[in-house]
Amino acid sequence: MRELVAAGFAAYRVGGCVRDRLRGVPPGDIDVATNAPLDRITALFPSARIVGEAFGVALVDGIEVATFRQDGPYSDFRHPDYVTRVSTIEEDLARRDFTVNAIAEDLTGTIIDPFHGRQDLEAARIRFVGDARQRLREDPIRALRACRFAALIGGTLDEAARTAIEAGRHLLEKVPRERIQLELNKMLMLDDREAALLTLSGLNLLPHVLPALARSIGVPQEGHHAEDCWVHAVKTVQAVRKESLPLRLAALVHDIAKPHTRMRGEDGIDHFYQHETLGERLVETELQNLRYSGDTIAYVKEAVRHHLDRIMFRPEMKDATIRRHMSALQHLPVRDLLRLQLADLEANLAEPYTRAERLDHLRYALRRIRAIEAQAHALRIADLAIDGRDVMQAFHLPPGPAVGRALALCFERVLQQPQMNTRSTLLGLLHEQPGWRHAAGTPRNNKTAADTSAS
Template sequence: MIIIPEKVNYIINKLENSGFEAFAVGGCIRDSLLFKTPQDWDITTKAKPKEVMNIFHKTVPTGLQHGTITVVLEEESFEVTTYRTEGDYIDNRHPSEVNFVSSLEEDLSRRDFTINAMAYSENRGLKDPFKGLEDLKNHTIRCVGEPNKRFQEDALRMLRAIRFKCQLNFEIEQGTLVSIKLNHRLIKNISFERIRDELCKILLSETPSQGFILLKDTNILEIVLPELKRCLGFNQYNPHHDKDVFHHILEVVDYCPKDLILRLSALLHDISKPQCFSLDEKGIGHFYGHNVGSAEKAEEILKRLKFDNNTIDRVKILVKEHSMELNEAKTSTIKKFISRVGMENIDRWLELKKADLKAHSHTMDYTGLLNVEERIKNIIGSKEPLSIKDLNISGKDIISLGVNPGKEIGIILNKLLELVLENPDLNSKDKLIDYAERML
């Protein structure tokens, strides 16, 4: 059963009362039929954009040339789009022209997949000219009409098909899948920002490995993430690993909780292993320095995909520190590690370590890591200083000693923090000023 929210119903009824057919359409109908709560409600109508603007009190012409008007009701926004068809696609993404039409079926015929090409209103019921409901019941992702045409219109749809497979746990219909393989090179015409958004949704699905294996099988992976493709079939020659680097990485990703920074870190934590490989005299493989190499490569990849700096910095820290072993570490060493990784990342680091261990061969011992986790919890629970902001001295105090504002203040504060991590009793203003004066 589809339950349309009150404000969406109000918009549809107001359009209908003004003489214009209108429906809720697309993903909101799909999600409702799957008993999921839709994130957005899109509305399609026979009314032209200017007619929509005349009917409602507050509107924003967000996509006037494409027929989209945003209707604002009590500070809540809803997109209302005129029935339309599209001209030839000149760049596998944008149509050369948009033509407004009077038929709902014409409008639905331009959409990507049958499960997204359904419309509904309380007065007119479900409109499903391409059997999307049947495909929904059969857990099938199928293009509307000819798959080659749909993907040549908008190459991003190939990634969307794989993403929907992961999110919904559906199967891609054979003809649609064959067409993705055939047209995979068109993905080069899509912006990195749009590729990034689809990859993130795949990463946050229940089993991301399904998506990345499908990206590999359709040859899209070598375009969007060639560094991961190079890990495929790379034998680790190590008794602790029973999988190649590619499948080990994907297993780590699957074992991680649904957290984007954590799963990005898992995806990239061993990305430089092929470049760091060496074989000892016993025929055992080693990857010395792969954590540092992978952190550098992670930064390069995330910048290419236009991630924000905060995400890049956090992922770099986790990738660089993922191989750190603290089983026999002194308490002061663990404190320094928490300070280096950051309180906001320490839980993610533990989850990454657990996932990495699970994805090794089944001979790994978890006892050491569980002990480390307990020690970290105890240190954090003790409320002892772990970062510069926990020190009982500030940059202003250092300036009062005659130091000019600049990098030197940070250097002094970090040295004072090292002292306090070794001996928390030194965290008093008088003692810290005394040590700062000695440094100067």
């Protein structure tokens, strides 16, 4: 900013960095607005990299520097069709989404606030700059941003914003799924993610984000929980303290199939048989629709499938059973599974365990898991003392399903008796139990069907 001002240009900090400073929190990214044209910005800063030539935006040492502009119409519901250069910061601020983001600050610390964003910030209120309906038509993702910013400042939306968002929520269908994913991710990483998600559902936006999960709103869980399925999901997300996006995403959708599997028994208690199995399939569809990565989807699916495997509340469980649970997790660390289960319990308003009791159970489970890990037991087929090449060489076999069955037999036995994980012991086991050579249901000799019937 100093270089721009020294060169005779106006320059201001704008947007989130000013908002955060006024809130008394460390600013994140720093954005600068200036009346300097792009060619002068690049001349003043040789290291500048143009990142939006049509919009007059350059990146200078990690700081986004943009020329004052006004935006034209948004035909694609994301980018303006064209921009017009303007001469004042007030004109530039008029194009921004919310008043709390339309505040500027010069080098002396003087605040420029033509839309009273500072007043809205003090009142913890999210208000659109100008016509709320027009702002949403320009970029419908602002509906989700409004939920996020309201939670960020610990506030609410003003009535005009709420009315415009509810009336224009269908416009979210025009937004690329990747952008919706990005906004959901940012909500999940907030300190008060519960507030953001409840605002989202309160504005009827959830069907446009996670339609299968939206069916959980208002679905009761009599006999198990005091809260409905959606509120429980939200509280589970809030209870996940680890700053892990995949884990918080898994917490959000862990009971996604409950509305599809709910059955009320004669005793008045709701049952959700196999909801973890159906949930795995629903989650895959939902997350693929939002363009999540394959790794994230695999992690969340595994979390949904195993979230009922209560290791920490079964002290009588044998080490072999715990090893089997651990070996079943290919994408989800076992500690994250425990974190999810603890959050699931903490979010249950009818949960009989105190927090101290839950922590005691968790510590107990972690001690047992650490003991198993310290012994370096085989928890994957790849950890066996033999591999497919050993099986093929020892039994003169070509590659094929029989090799996989042999390794599966060895792995199951090693889970029960870890000391068997030596090359000689496992090959001896395969010699002693040759049934693995044959697929289930196939004849184990060379007799024909006619021979069999004749005998």
